[in-house]
Amino acid sequence: MFSDLPRSGDLTAKARIRDTALQLFAERGPERVTVRDVAVAADVSPGLVMHHFGSKAGLREAVDEHVAASFDAIFDSLTDADLREALGGGDATSLAEAFVGRFPAGSPLPDYLRRLWLTNDPTGDRVFRRYLAVSERVLVAMEEAGVARPSKDRRVRAAFLLVNDLAMLLLARQLSDALGFDLQTPAGMAAWAGEAVDVYSQGAFRVEDRGEP
Numbered sequence: 001m002f003s004d005l006p007r008s009g010d011l012t013a014k015a016r017i018r019d020t021a022l023q024l025f026a027e028r029g030p031e032r033v034t035v036r037d038v039a040v041a042a043d044v045s046p047g048l049v050m051h052h053f054g055s056k057a058g059l060r061e062a063v064d065e066h067v068a069a070s071f072d073a074i075f076d077s078l079t080d081a082d083l084r085e086a087l088g089g090g091d092a093t094s095l096a097e098a099f100v101g102r103f104p105a106g107s108p109l110p111d112y113l114r115r116l117w118l119t120n121d122p123t124g125d126r127v128f129r130r131y132l133a134v135s136e137r138v139l140v141a142m143e144e145a146g147v148a149r150p151s152k153d154r155r156v157r158a159a160f161l162l163v164n165d166l167a168m169l170l171l172a173r174q175l176s177d178a179l180g181f182d183l184q185t186p187a188g189m190a191a192w193a194g195e196a197v198d199v200y201s202q203g204a205f206r207v208e209d210r211g212e213p
Helices: 013-028 035-042 046-053 056-077 080-088 095-100 109-118 122-144 154-170 172-179 186-202
Strands: none
Touching (some): 013 035, 013 109, 035 046, 035 056, 046 056, 056 109, 056 122, 109 122, 109 154, 122 154, 154 172, 154 186
C-alpha cells in the first residue's frame, strides 16, 4: 500500500529519492539532512535530486505531501468494523493500535509524524485534525453502543482520549525504555491498552463516600 522505504528497484528514481529523504528526515530531522546526504543514501547524484525537486525545500515539500497522503490513506482504511474492534476488545484494543498496525514494518512514518507534531508543522496539524475526527467518531460509536457515558462536550472528551492515545506514538522510545518492553509491538500495545481500558472503565482513583458535609 505504501512505498515508504526504498526496498526494491521497482520505484522510480524520484520516488526512491523521496523515500530516502523521508527515512533520513525521520532519523535526524530535516534541518540536519543535506541534499548530498540524500543523494549518497539513495545512490544517485546531487544533481539528480535537484533535477527532480529543484531544491531541498522542494524535496521537503514532496516528502510532506507523501506523508500526508499516506496518513490520509490510513485514516480512510479504518472502517467502522475496525473502530468497533478497537473499542470492543478485538484483535486491536485501542485506536492507536489499529492506527499503528497499518504502518509497514520498519516504516519511518511514526518517527516523522512525531517530529512534525513537535515542531508545529502544518502537515502534522493536518494529520492531527484527522486523527481527532476519527477519535470523535469512535466516541460516538462507543456512546451508541452503551460503552461510554455521554459527555457534556464530546469533542473535548475525544481530544482528551486522543492525547492519551498519542502518548504511545510520541513517547514510544522513552516509555519502552522505562517499562522494559517495546510498546510498538502487539504485546506492548496490548499491555498499554489493557491498563488504559481499565482506567477508562473503572477509574484510576478511589472515591471515598465521606457523607454529607
